[in-house]
Amino acid sequence: MDFKAHFDWVADHDAKARKQQHAFHAEIARLLKFHIPEGRRVLEWGCGAGDLLARLKPSYGVGYDISPNMVEKARKRYGETGLEFREGDLHETTLDESFDVIVLDYLTGYLTDIQVCLENLRAAAHPRTRLVLTSLNTLWRPALATAQPLGLVMKQPLSNWLSTSDLVNLLELAGWEVIVKSTEVLFPFGIPGLKGFFNRFLVRLPLLKHFGSTLLIVARPKMKPELRSDISCSVVVPARNEAGNIRAALDRIPTLGKRTEVVFVEGNSTDDTWEVIQKECEAYDGPHALQICQQPGKGKWDAVFTGFERATGDVLVIQDGDLTAPPEDLPKFYNAIADGTAEFANGCRLVYPMESEAMRFLNLLGNKFFAIALSAVIKQPIKDSLCGTKMMLRRDYEDLLRRIEIFGDFDPFGDFNLIFGSSLMDLKIRDVPVRYKDRTYGSTNISRFKHGWILLKMTWFGLRKLRFY
8 A cells, every 4th residue: 555545545544543643743843842932834744633733833834645535634623723734746846935934743654755845845844943853763663563563563565764864864855954963752652651751851861862753854945034135243341340341342353244333232241331422432434333321230141132132243153242252253253154054153262272360170070071072962073162142033033032931040151051952942152262262351250150050950950941841
């Protein structure tokens, strides 16, 4: 029995199979909701009857199925929700509208030409579209073959033999870039009391993380962001006790895009930083637009938030007021964001040799530890989590603020808010190496042990919120 005939048969005859499929889609939907917030434009290509699409609660949703019987049943079940269901073969269907999210739910295993289908899907993508793909982990084939005669899982037609590496390769050949990949659903059977422990906890552990029944991949199209030809950039400079660096910041921050705005945010200084900011900005006659303000609260995140709220640029970047991460490196960040190579550009101080007083040994060890820990949490490689220089598009930052409400007020520095939020949005995070310099004025505002403990607690917070979700 071929793929289409199989699902026509399921739609017409096998109520038990549909019930199993419905329960499995509930578990897949739980996973996908982590990557797909409600209210998005969602296109689903799958082998179901609308269950998954309906659970995602899109603002506009279109579901395609190769089986006309499945399409008809989906229309009857979910037609009043406003969702659309269409019959179509991904090898041939022409797509003429774009979506925020495209879901391929267990479909790649049954496609005749996977690369052609993935190429066809690019017509439905814009630069911030996310392709979320699920497929069978072939390690589970023997177990599922045993379970089918027992009625524990729905019987399946013959399918392609696909590993994660195969899928990543096909996606790249078709013009997609993989952001996140994992295996999920260690216990695919609908037995209450077991699936939660297996599927939310055990499958995340180091030795078991390769054995989930479902391969999950999130990818983005390889294309430039939709921006004006020359975009503007706002450089936010948090400055606490940095009176001696204000003039240097104005002189050294380069022009980025068609217009560069520098936003100084003074915060609770014990020296004359605020007075110096006012004086230097009043006397400034350079090419940049300037804004100055004082943060209403305490902590670097409050200063960054205040600066970003005032900023008017298309691109937002943090430049620490101590200038130890040189402003001269900012064009590297800007170019990565403007051409779409990165969606969140994260400064990395741990590539090039540092000047002798730039970072104390314990701080270096701490930075390396937290980088390793955060890479495990966000499932993207990151070498330096605490470099102050971070850049992203304004519209991504605004979306990030809506997403990180689940975190609460947990991060006084802002680095983890921005990294965790970018991970939650499945943005492509890339490290941009910088040469870390000695301070030329003042002393560090970081306490190794006090702030190290805070960072450790934030890492644990990330594990709970982003890993064991």
